[in-house]
Structure formats: C-alpha cells, structure tokens
Amino acid sequence: MTSDARHSLPTHDVLNQPPVRADLDLWASDPVLQNVAGARSSILRNYGADLGRAAVRDMAREANFHSPELVLFDQGGRRLDEVRFTHSYHHLMQLSQSSGYAAVAWSDLPNGHATHAAMVYLASQVEPGHCCPLTMTYAAVPALAANEEIASIWVPRLTEWNHDSSIAPIASKKSATLGMAMTEKQGGSDIRTNTTTATRDGDHWRLRGHKWFCSAPMSDGFLTLAQTPGGLTCFLVPRWLDGERNAIHLMRLKNKLGNRSNASAEIEYHDALAYQLGDEGAGVRTILEMVHHTRLDTAMAPAGLMRAALSEAHYWVSHRSAFQRRLIDHPLMRIVLADLVLDWEGALTLGMRVAQAFDGHTPEDKAFSRIAVALAKFLNNKRCPVVVVEAMEVLGGMGYVEDTPLPLLYREAPLNGIWEGSGNVICLDILRTLTRDPLAAQVLQAELEAATGVNRHYDAALRDHRARWTNIPPEAEARWFAERTALLLTASQLIRQAPGPVADGFVASRLTGNNGRIPGSVSGLDTGALLARLG
Structure with a gap:
C-alpha cells in the first residue's frame, strides 16, 4: 500500500484541486449508453469496467507518449520493415480483442x-x-467474402x-489483424486515379507501386487497390509469407497530429505477392464493403471522445470552486x-440506431444503414x-496540459471526420445515395416521420425541410442539406428514446434557430436533468 501524496508543501498547501481520478466504470457510470445500447450488456459491462481502471488508463498514456518505432533493417543490413510498440499497446490490443471488439459482430451472438x-x-x-487496426479488422470481414478460398x-x-x-504467415497465426492501403499521392479520395499496378503471376498477382497512407502497417495483411488489364481491382496483400517477408517496404511513419499510439506509414510494393478479391475492374465495389463498416466506427468514435471530454470537465467543475462557490453551481x-451534453447524447443515440440497422437483415435495414451511417459520420x-x-476550456490552463486527457482528446477529435471520407466526400455520397437508391430515401423519410406528433417544433422543422428541398439539392447546398437532415434524424431518435428535457432541448436549440452559434448561447434548457445524464 502506498501513502497519499503530500498536500502540505514548503511554500503552500495544495487546495482546491480535484482528487486524482481512481478506477472508473465506463459502463455503470453511463446511463445513456445503457439505455441505447441494445446490445449484450454482459460484454459491455465487463469491457467498460476493465477499460476504466486507472492502470489501463495509465497504459493508454504510456502508449501515446512512447510512439511506435520504425525498424527498417537488422544489424546486418537485412530488411525488416517492422514497427515496434510498447508493452502497454499490446496490453490494450489484448484487452480489446479478447473482449470481442473485432469479432463479436461476426459471432452467433445477437446484436453483434x-x-x-x-x-x-x-x-x-x-x-x-x-x-484503428481493430476497426479495420472488423470491417474487412465482409470484403473477404469476395474470395471464398x-x-x-x-x-x-x-x-x-x-x-x-x-x-x-497467416496459417501459423492464432489470430490476425487486417489493415488498408488505398490512398496514393495523386488521388487522395479519388481512388480511381491509383497507379499501383498488378501483374499476373500464376494463380496470384504481383503489385508494384507506392501508397501514401497505410493504416496499421504491422497488420498481417492489407486490402489494397491496383490497376490490372481489366481495371482497378481489389487485392489482399499478406504481410508475411512462408519463409520470407513479402516485398512490402515501409518508407516512413507519418508524423501525425494525434492517434500517436498507432502507426500509419507510407509503403511501397516491390512486386509484392497479392490475392485477388472480387472481379477484375470491380475494386471500388469490393472495397466499399469494408469502407461501409469502417464508417460505422467513425460515426461512433466521436461520441466516445465527447463523452470522455465531458466526463473530465464535469469532474473538474464538481470538485473545484471559484468566486465563493463550486464551478458546477x-x-x-x-x-x-x-448544451454540450445534447451534442454527446445525440451523437451516441444516433450512432447506436445506425449500428442496430447493421444488425438487421431486411432490405430496409440495409438501405437505412447506407444513408444513416453517412449522416451520422458527418454530423457527429x-x-x-x-x-x-469547450471541455478543454472548462479546465482552463490545466486542460491544455498533458497531465490531463484533454490534449489527447483534442488531437484525436478531427481524425474520424477525415478518415474514410472527409466532409465533402460524405455529403456527396449522401446525395448520390438518395439519387440512386429510392429505398434509402424512403426508409429515411419513414424514420423521420416516425417521430412526428410529439413535438410541434420538430414537426414544423420537418415540414420546412421538405419544403426547402423538394428534390435532391445542388452540390453547393450538400453540406447544408446533410447537416439539417442529420439534425432531424438525431432529433427523431431522441424524441423516441430520451427523456423529455433531452429531446425537447435538442429540438429547441438545434432545429428552431432559437440559439446562438457557440455552445452555451441558448436558454430554456433543463440543466439539472441534462447534467444528470453524465452519471
């Protein structure tokens, strides 16, 4: 047992500082998640308790402060092309994988x-x-169905x-992870301009080219795109072969703003062995199966980041005083x-509704998942x-200091808006889906209609939305349309699932225009009821 830290120092006593946070239970302390999960609570209960332990949070800090190391050669100059991680990183990977992060959706368990x-x-x-590697591993499973062998x-x-x-090699592994390497310098999101080439080699192919972004380069394989005589085609490139390393050269690790515990790299294929997935020329269609599922995660992750930031802010103001009263008062x-609680609860509720559509098997479920995951990713x-x-600002100077989790959350906050389609790409996808997929438009309208008759302000906002956009809007209005549609879709979920103060507050502040443009520039919210949502 260790003794408490000293409060009495030679120059002053340490006063008015919140106690260091001990073990947290991320499931038990989150009434909103418990309400909307629609999932196997036993798995989530255990996972949330394990993740929140102080020792695990310390490991998370270590994994971010000690970034992955690129090791290109051994001492004799032979190519290794490896990335080495801290013990803490591997502990986190084991915790998440053994809990089913990448696997549960493909198991026989319901609500996967x-x-x-x-x-x-x-x-x-x-x-x-x-x-990152676990999300891609989860998302790769349906794409691999294009090649049964x-x-x-x-x-x-x-x-x-x-x-x-x-x-x-994969045959010798107990478990494996799968990454993605699609982006090239000249194309970015325009993957049809990729120049990496594939040359037939018996039953397989050999790839040659450069990839500007390879997520999680220590994965056991990568889904990638390359040009064949038949057009842009999807391939699985194994990382390790029998008796040798595949000809995948790691050129450098990306010096990223955040996501520091995870390595991202530029790589080159030097006639690397690859297996074809799907038909020649159908690469985009094949890889979109993976992209569709990664977008679910990029819609959910921001809700988690918001929750973590608000939890820290709420803890701070509950334990610190200024001007003769607690900050929370x-x-x-x-x-x-x-006001911030409304953003977080809306994001979580919408994200979980989308996830439930992924569990569905009807054409309507699949159509809703296609359109709703894009809307949720964009808005969240x-x-x-x-x-x-804003949560960082609540802590003042301490929010800007690495002793708190806020800098990590701040660096991470923009990532999921960029990954798997930045804002403009997502908005154009929304317009394209509604144009080409009548069923997606129908189920979206049905979802919005299902919440009518409860809140007159919501009903009026929905009527105005339809009057403004009687048809698919022009490209220049894509962001406006996507934001408004996503706000309505979020409100429709809250009206049906959340308490009145949450749903009414969201509608009044997000759909009526009766507020300013920065958080807190609103009136009439039931602050007591909303703050209670933080647990």
Whole structure:
C-alpha cells in the first residue's frame, strides 16, 4: 500500500484541486449508453469496467507518449520493415480483442454490430489509437467474402477473440489483424486515379507501386487497390509469407497530429505477392464493403471522445470552486455543459440506431444503414472538435496540459471526420445515395416521420425541410442539406428514446434557430436533468 501524496508543501498547501481520478466504470457510470445500447450488456459491462481502471488508463498514456518505432533493417543490413510498440499497446490490443471488439459482430451472438459499436464508443474514451487496426479488422470481414478460398483462411483468424502479435504467415497465426492501403499521392479520395499496378503471376498477382497512407502497417495483411488489364481491382496483400517477408517496404511513419499510439506509414510494393478479391475492374465495389463498416466506427468514435471530454470537465467543475462557490453551481457553467451534453447524447443515440440497422437483415435495414451511417459520420464529427475544445476550456490552463486527457482528446477529435471520407466526400455520397437508391430515401423519410406528433417544433422543422428541398439539392447546398437532415434524424431518435428535457432541448436549440452559434448561447434548457445524464 502506498501513502497519499503530500498536500502540505514548503511554500503552500495544495487546495482546491480535484482528487486524482481512481478506477472508473465506463459502463455503470453511463446511463445513456445503457439505455441505447441494445446490445449484450454482459460484454459491455465487463469491457467498460476493465477499460476504466486507472492502470489501463495509465497504459493508454504510456502508449501515446512512447510512439511506435520504425525498424527498417537488422544489424546486418537485412530488411525488416517492422514497427515496434510498447508493452502497454499490446496490453490494450489484448484487452480489446479478447473482449470481442473485432469479432463479436461476426459471432452467433445477437446484436453483434451494436455491441461492437458500443465497444468502439467505450475504447475511444480511453485510447483511440489501438482502435484503428481493430476497426479495420472488423470491417474487412465482409470484403473477404469476395474470395471464398481466402475467406476460409483469414476470417477465422480475424474473428478470433485473442491478440497474436507474432511475425508469422497467416496459417501459423492464432489470430490476425487486417489493415488498408488505398490512398496514393495523386488521388487522395479519388481512388480511381491509383497507379499501383498488378501483374499476373500464376494463380496470384504481383503489385508494384507506392501508397501514401497505410493504416496499421504491422497488420498481417492489407486490402489494397491496383490497376490490372481489366481495371482497378481489389487485392489482399499478406504481410508475411512462408519463409520470407513479402516485398512490402515501409518508407516512413507519418508524423501525425494525434492517434500517436498507432502507426500509419507510407509503403511501397516491390512486386509484392497479392490475392485477388472480387472481379477484375470491380475494386471500388469490393472495397466499399469494408469502407461501409469502417464508417460505422467513425460515426461512433466521436461520441466516445465527447463523452470522455465531458466526463473530465464535469469532474473538474464538481470538485473545484471559484468566486465563493463550486464551478458546477455557476449558471453560465451549467448552461455550457448542458448544451454540450445534447451534442454527446445525440451523437451516441444516433450512432447506436445506425449500428442496430447493421444488425438487421431486411432490405430496409440495409438501405437505412447506407444513408444513416453517412449522416451520422458527418454530423457527429463536425460537433466533436467543438465539444472537446469547450471541455478543454472548462479546465482552463490545466486542460491544455498533458497531465490531463484533454490534449489527447483534442488531437484525436478531427481524425474520424477525415478518415474514410472527409466532409465533402460524405455529403456527396449522401446525395448520390438518395439519387440512386429510392429505398434509402424512403426508409429515411419513414424514420423521420416516425417521430412526428410529439413535438410541434420538430414537426414544423420537418415540414420546412421538405419544403426547402423538394428534390435532391445542388452540390453547393450538400453540406447544408446533410447537416439539417442529420439534425432531424438525431432529433427523431431522441424524441423516441430520451427523456423529455433531452429531446425537447435538442429540438429547441438545434432545429428552431432559437440559439446562438457557440455552445452555451441558448436558454430554456433543463440543466439539472441534462447534467444528470453524465452519471
């Protein structure tokens, strides 16, 4: 047992500082998640308790302060092309994989995608970097269905509830992770301009080219795109071969703003062995199966970041005083935090509704998941940086210091808005989906209609929305349309699932225009009821 830290110092006594946070239970302390999860609470209960332990949070800090190391050669000059991580990183990977982060959605357990989405939300509150390889592993499973032989070898290992970091060919692995390498310098999101080439080599292919971004380069394989005589085609590139390393050269690690525990790299294929997935020329269609599922995670992660930031801010104002009273008792502080709660609860509720559609099997479920995941990704990621920076400001100077989690959350806040389609790309996808997929438009309208008759302000906002956009809007209005549609979709979920103060507050402040443009510039919120949502 260790003794308490000293409060009495030679020059002063340490007063008016919140106690260091001990173990947290991220599931038990989150009434909103418990209400909307629609998932296997036993898995989430255990995972939330484990993630919140002080020792695990310390590991998360270590994994971010000690970034991955690129090791290109051994001492004799032979190529290794490895990235080495801290013990803490591997502990986090084991915790998440053994809990089912990448696997539960593909198991026989019910509500698998909703359970997975809730795990993304929980993990993002503690250490978002290790989520990257696990999210891609989860999302790769449906894409591998394009090649039954490959799927039979890889999918059982991708869906194993275990972490195996060994360097070995896939047949020798207990479990595996799968990454993605699509982006090239000249194209960015325009992947049809990719120049990496694939040359037939017997039953397989050899890839040659440069990839500007490779997420999680120590994965056991990568989904990638390359040009064949038949057009842009999807391939699985294994990291390790029998008796040798595949010809994948790591050129450098990206010096990123955040996501520091996870490595991202530039790589080159030097006639690397690859297996074809799907038909020649159908690469975009094949890889979109993976992109669709990664977008679910990029819609859920910002809700977790917002929750973590608000939890820190709420803890701070509950234990610190200024001007003769606790910060939490100041009306202006209360209205700011209450307003931010609406962003977080809206993001979580919408994200979980989308995840439940991923669990559905009807054409309507699939159509709703296509349109709603894009709307949720767009709105949730636009609100996340705002919420995090306001929470940082609540802590004052301490929010800007690495002793608190706020700098990590701040660096992470923009990531999911960029990954898997930045804002403009997502908005154009929304317009394209509604134009080409009549069923998606129908189920979206049905979801919005399902909340009518309860809140007259919502009903009026929905009528105005339809009057403004009787048809698909022009491209220049895509962001306006996407934001408004996503706000309405969020409100429709809150009206049906959240308490009155939450739903009414969201509608009044987000849909009526009766507020300013910065958090806290609103009146009439039930601050007590909203702050209670923080647990």
